[in-house]
Amino acid sequence: MSEPIKKVCVIGAGTMGAGIAAQVANAGVPVLLLDIVRDEQDRSSVARGAVEKMLKTEPAPFMGKGAARLVETGNIDDDLAKVAECDWIVEAIVERLDLKQALYAKLEAVRRPGTAISSNTSTIPLADLTGGRSEAFTRDFLITHFFNPPRYMRLIEIVAGPQSDPALVASVEDFVDRKLGKSIVAAKDSPGFIANRLGIFWIQAAMNAAFDQGLTVEEADAIGGRPMGVPKTGVFGLVDLIGIDLMPHLMQSMTRTLTTGDAYLEIARDHPLVGKMIEGGYTGRKGKGGFYRVNRELDKRREAIDLTTGDYREMAKAIGPSGAAAKGDIGALISAPGKTGAYAWAVLGPTLSYAASLVPQAADTIVAIDDAMKLGYNWKWGPFELIDKIGAARLAERYRAEGKAVPALIEMAGDRSFYRIEEGKRQYLGLDGGYHDIVRREGILLLEDIKRTSQPLVKTGSAALWDVGDGVAALEFTGKMNALDGEVMKAVQKAIPIVQKGFKALVIYNEGSNFSAGANLGLAMFAVNIAAWGEIEKLVEGGQKALKALKYAPFPVVAAPFGMALGGGCEFVLNADAAQVHSETYMGLVETGVGLIPGWGGCGEMLDRWRSNPALPKGPIPAVAKTFETVSVATVSRSAAEAREHGFLRPSDGITMNRDRLLADAKARALAMVEGYEAPKPPEFRLPGPSGRAALKLAADAMHKRGLATDYDLVVADDLAQVLTGGDADWIDTVTEADLLKLERKAFMARIHDPRTMARIEQMLETGKPLRN
Template sequence: MTRRINKVAVIGSGIMGSGIACHFANIGVEVLLLDIVPRELTEKEQAKGLTLENPVVRNRIVNDNLTSALKSKPSPIYHQKFANRIQTGNLEDDLHKISGVDWIIEVVVERLDIKKKVFEQIEKHRKPGTLITSNTSGIPISFMNEGRSEDFQKHFAVTHFFNPPRYLKLFEVVPGPDCSQEVTDFLMSYGEKFLGKTSVLAKDTPAFIGNRIGIFGIQSLFHQVKEMGLTVEEVDKLTGPVIGRPKSATFRTVDVVGLDTLVHVANGLYENCPEDEAHGLFKLPGFIETMMENKWLGSKTGQGFYKKVKSDDGKSDILSLDLDTMEYRTKKKVSFPTLELTKTIDKPIDRFKVLTGGKDKAGEFYRKNFSALFAYVQNRIPEISDELYRIDDAMKAGFGWDNGPFEIWDAIGVEKGIELMKAEGYETASWITEMTEGGNSSFYTVKDGATFYYDIPAKKQVKKPGQDAFIILDNIRKSNEVWKNSGVVVEDLGDGILNCEFQSKMNTIGGDVLAGLNKAIDLAEKDFQGLVIGNQGANFSVGANIGMIFMMAVEQEYDELNMAIKMFQDTMMRMRYSSIPTISAPHGMTLGGGCELSLHADKIVAAAETYIGLVEFGVGVIPGGGGSKEMALRASDLFRKDDVELNVLREHFLTIGMAKVSTSAYEAYDLNILQKGKDVVVVNKDRQIAEAKKHALLLAEAGYTKPIKRTDVKVLGKQALGMFLVGTDAMYAGKYISDHDKKIANKLAYVMAGGDLSEAGYVSEQYLLDIEREAFLSLCTERKTLERIQHMLKTGKPLRN
């Protein structure tokens, strides 16, 4: 049976319900979002003389919830216009409309009696064969299944999204006791392919996989922090990016999620897992109970483990909670010798051996922390999952960990992990002993570009399923390496397509990266069919190496700087005018030079979560790697007879002048950075490199021909330049921009107008590149530009001067 999802109904419009509705709208699905009818009027409604029968009143709850979600930041939706795909209604007037949907998702309050009533009403209107799932994370499916029809039970499962549904990738699928295999397989596949998730098959156990392990980890820390006399700041320093976890680490994450949410799940685990060997850890420590009594729940109540206050001079300050006195105090600076030892180790996975070997308090913390985690996860098999990789996948996708527990254990060494556990008094699970005695020294291995995991029943390494749709660069880098330098690795993706992977810090673009990119084009033109520029780091590229630019400018090495900028421009033009198709695969932050590179590819295959823009104004310059030229060219391509050409050019000027960055790949179409009909968006980032390879092949096999260099870019000369200069004068007079902002804007205006030509005319790309480079260099001689670059290098934030 081929099952297609054209329309879904989401029952319940709270934070999760609205978020799920928005994410289905993100992927082009029509959504019916329903909630209850209000029981009483608001003061405003009374003042207007409305009644409870008024349609606006009857849909007030659902409409208010959706409006609130759409206004929230970060946004739950890729593009505000996608909200048009969501139709709202209420459970009394509109429930009959669910007869026309393909999937019904229940997201009402976590109470069995309420869910049962909702399911009873749904059964009256649901057409046979329609998928029906619940987003519950705490109620056993067998209880929700009771009294339902055979067809309902056959199509019923839990589909547990993590909040926020757009950003967190975990999608736990828990089939009901009578759910058909076809439905389970479909949900797993749909989550990966369409929703862009990591689908994890879980068992009907309390909190499933992600929250069971995640809440254990946090509760274990809560008890450990008091035992070791650690501060809130120290724990967040130790459990953040240094071990491949989000910046918000532990306590800041709890503040964002809400302490009450965490306590609800922890209490549920304490009540429902009496046989769990770590049962006592789910009991809340005293300081958490005090915080709950005081309603210090985090961001939602203005204070939690951290509290934002304003000092007498009006500046904001962040205080942290002293867990001994339960009073807020100024944050303390944190440093540990063990952390210093990891500063030269780029990848978190390579740091764990050093961290657990530390001789200070940090080393002791990691030994205690990881031994407790290893001991816990080993005992959850087969209780919550039969396969160890599902536990790792759940923690990476649901909690933003770079590496799952068994991957970390592998990095430390299986035997070393057993040693750590024994030192802390934990026993080794029998399957681990059996594994090591059978000659298996790791949980994972990589063979022929694929990941294999230790299968416990088979007592051997077997291939992890579902990899065929992915290309994992970590798995193929060694075996498929064609060429490398300090900045890039060029890999053979197969079928005649190469990949150029950046390896610099934050994937910045400097001389080594440009040399590597040129070499990749050489290799592709000689022996291959196409080139993908893609990586699987946190971000595609944060732009050019501004540290190098700063040093050259300070030393007044302007000839060298001119050559460096020309090399960047020439490389971008080489990408555009090579004899093979070039595909850029941006994701995450794609800023400045990273954006310029993408603008010059034959095609962009962007991840949906791509934040792309030309942000050079923030460091006091204009885009100098072809970005200013390219926006002038793209504006020129949009000029139409009888249109006001100045308006089109102004929009492209403002994209650079306001340093606009898209909050999704779909917003990049509005900026003309991605182009409709040419560039494509991939929702599942794991599939991006494979998808980019497909597009490179398609272009190659369709008979790709080297493009002819452009000499027909229409520029408007003095007419446009005059308009821009008047605009920047007005902005400066109104104190919207500084004197230096005005100077940068006027330089950009000169480039995008094509200079001060007396009338509109046609110029070549090279002409625009030359005046772009000249403008860039002149700005690098300005003291205020150097101040901006220095400030960015020191703080990571732009300076307004």
Template sequence: NAGIEVWLLDLPSDGENVNSLSAKGLERLKDPDMPGLMSVEAEKLIRLGNTRDDFHQLEDCDWVAEAVVERLDIKQALYRQLNDVCKGTTIITSNTSTIPISLLTKGMPKKFCERFAITHFFNPVRFMRLLELVRGEFTREDVINTLDMFSETMLGKGVVSCSDTPGFLANRVGVFAIQCALYKAFKYKLSPTEADAFFGRPLGLPKTGVFGLYDLIGIDLMADVVKSLVSILPENDAFHKYSSPIEFMTAMIANGQTGNKNEKGFYKQAGDERQVIDLSNGNYGTHERLKTPLLEEAEKNGISVILNDKSPYGLYIWDVVSETLCYAASLVPEVTEDLTKIDDAMKLGYNWIKGPFELLDEIGIEYFVKRLKNDGRDVPEFLLKGLNNKFYNNSKSGLSSLSPDGSLKPIIRSNGVLRFSEVRQTLKAKNSNESASWFEYEDAAIVEFHSKANALDSGSLDMISDAISESEKMGLRGVVIHNDFQHFSCGVSLWSVRNCFEKNDFDSLDAFLIYFQNTMLQMRNSKL
């Protein structure tokens, strides 16, 4: 997709097509439901081969990324082959998420270790922006810098540098949050519908929630992920509280109810009807979207609305959120000294709108710590450092974050890398409404949508049109329409269209469509 020629090697197969395994890999990339390739031209840059007949093709490669089965003996045997075949400047990386780099390179020559790193991509790779980059004891600085810059600028990844610790960052926090939400749902006797309604959009998380996410990933696969983390995390890690198999789910796996891949899990489709499982007896019933005033208010006014609610829903979310945020805070400074890496990992790898520490700033650190103490719970030391400050602070010199020693450290990104979600906090909008805003930054206008699903309505068009008109008057270099959220835009707001139909107000619908076309023409004809 980056316009660079690659080899795709897999094991050789018996029969006429020895490259059938790599060919199947290419076919998966062409899946119309989840296309891994952006164009026909990208497909032409992939050469298929096998590790028996085509291994010599790797001798001139600049980067070899290994993604074989998670078995140390197989990986090390491959590395010995790569060490013998590849040129001395070839960078070699592993996509492992469970094996420490110290074990991967054990017994390998120091020269090999100097050009070896872990590049942990998140699936599906085309759509998930996170790349966790892990260096070993001997990995050269120029190797890390090359991988970082290439992945950010050529592959469009958000690179998070991680220490060589179990689970790295995203899965360490993300799987903890999922497991905690799962266990607490059973504790509070919530249905999958109820739990997913609250552990989702109202918190700025994907709408799948916890049970829907389990179905998406695969209930059996998630069980394996949990087992893997159990085997590598320290014995005193809080994750172990939520790692034991749940009997109900063990029975589901035995029954083949493993999620979307088997078309039945916590949810299933029966004809035109979506059904949900009853956690008390295992039977399926009609799934109806949960609608409550609490949900509606939370989507408008934020997470604090739910946290202040004393119903089982509010208590459930407090339990899950407080446990997850405390767990994230406990990783500073032992796992990372930079809280922004944890926030980046969750936003880029798990599609959270806000990271754990951004959520803590929104909730209020003083409120959060006071409630923990009232509950008789331990408070992570790093949370106490934030009592007299926020985790993120804005000043004339830019955005800074709280360090483990309580001081503020400027947030500095790699050369050529800009996160507008951070820059925005240092800017004042030139114009704004409920649907969109626009800002001036480095002699350019930046338009950002913030309607539901970033849908285009009249308010969105107002900001686009105003940004273009004002930029032309101010002599700005151009207008950039951008955001750092889960979706760029789902398109024209169907809610607005539906509202016109329900009111039988087709004049307003016509007016909106004309306005939309005129705004697109304004964009096309602008001299910017």
């Protein structure tokens, strides 16, 4: 292994280069960002302007404003010598070979020997990039193809040449894995590498079929979106997102570099409508609109373009596939009658055939192809997983029936699947005709692997407890959106004695799309509709008891959130001894948004954290005011770093950049706490009482006058203030944790009785958006 990477240089401050620099800074690593000189008065204005722009961009490239301070800006003319301070140089300039090679010639003169240098190119072969360079430069060179936006897209394709130093490549891979949080796919030095090679083919096939078959864009995206395991944008929505004007450049790049006989060359074609849209500035979301647009002159009417006439019309609700074809049965989808099956087959038939042709041309294994599409294009299933859903033999039969060639890999599979489970291990079919274990990178521990070879220690309708090894158990939420209900609380109460008896520590973790979206609002709505007030209060009290039982358990409890950790999900984290958090964690006590008060101890936990924060003055008011400010407006962090700033995480809580490493890191943190562990003592508070509540009411009234709070927001805020100030207690009185829990229950029940809360919950369930009543 080469020397560790302690500082990075990124050359090129465009969207990609600046985004890569931001992600390096998000990892806490200093980065030098360079670009050309455009302004003689401010020679580094390009790089500096890129940083300033990113601080205002949404979604935010920086995980916190503090990260921006780690970016040093400069220019290539004056500051290129500074690359000698850096351990990895990332070139991310315009896709022109002559300009890249001119830059490489300059870098050879100033970089330290043995420093890794890589290109973020998405189209130019590595052999062309290193042509004419020294042996030492070629040895230290590789391609690191990030996907946009670099903070949020997990995929990185790495291409090493035959002369690349394996130790240096391994050092870069370790850095982008652990520090930048990327999932690495090894690609061959072939045109477009993997994801874009197949992705561009898929987009072209889908657009061609829609035009040829006379479908509307809504129909095409309804068939070619979620039913295929593709994001709901479908193809036309995706093209709007990435930029319609990018499509001709991608096509030209592929047609220029692919060899004669490649299947893409047979389907590549210009659509006159696309050229007309680009000329008129209709380049997608970044332009006047695209295949879809919002017409602001017609009361923000959502419109779609007519693929035949080129005119915009009101967007229609397309009727997508039904039955099994709508629920992931790909065989049923491509066999469906009418336009559904015809379009699905016109897209998937050639795309799956092309995917099979890319092994070993673009990648050594089917796993690399599948991972690239799942990570780079957010497909739910990779192409070979899709083939398994159809059946390789059935697919081959259909190709033959239509007079089409059957790819050798599909022919070889025959009636076998491309993936199988053998002795608890997931295996893939190799080019040698045999099955091979899928091997994780060192240090990665996934619950999905553990579950193949074991049974849960506890299982309820919404949660399960698993042995994850080394004396650590993991509590998993399993309901829809990992919503929390009585079944989760039952699992907690069952898990505690099991862990106490046979384990050292507990981790709260799962591998869903999000840690938890909070309490099951649908269940709450049902209970209100049948006036089951006792059951609702029982659920609130049961949640309080379960979370406090975790907090005071005689063993360490570590929460490992990721994605959304909202409402009750946030309260699980707040009640744990420690948290090991994925960097992309969006935490918040959001109950006020639906007219409720945090009911599972969140108020007391936030008060306890803020009163111990050295940045706040001492006394009963500052912590109360800060908690009220955070909770009353349903603040949600936009990253784990922001969660620290908002008090949802302690300064000592850990952040994991790579989602796949979260369980291993949380388990290690839990084990490190075992020796000498003592459960915390229940906190006691001195709170300001009615006078403090009056002060908070003044603050809320000021928000209302500015139009930032609704009439009902004031009602909810007053109940929250009652809890946070200790009710009728005075600042000289001691308020216990139990007192606060009682106040939470009372406030929660008062709000859930209110029809205005029910209106908020109903809209949230129907639209996912808060009602401002």
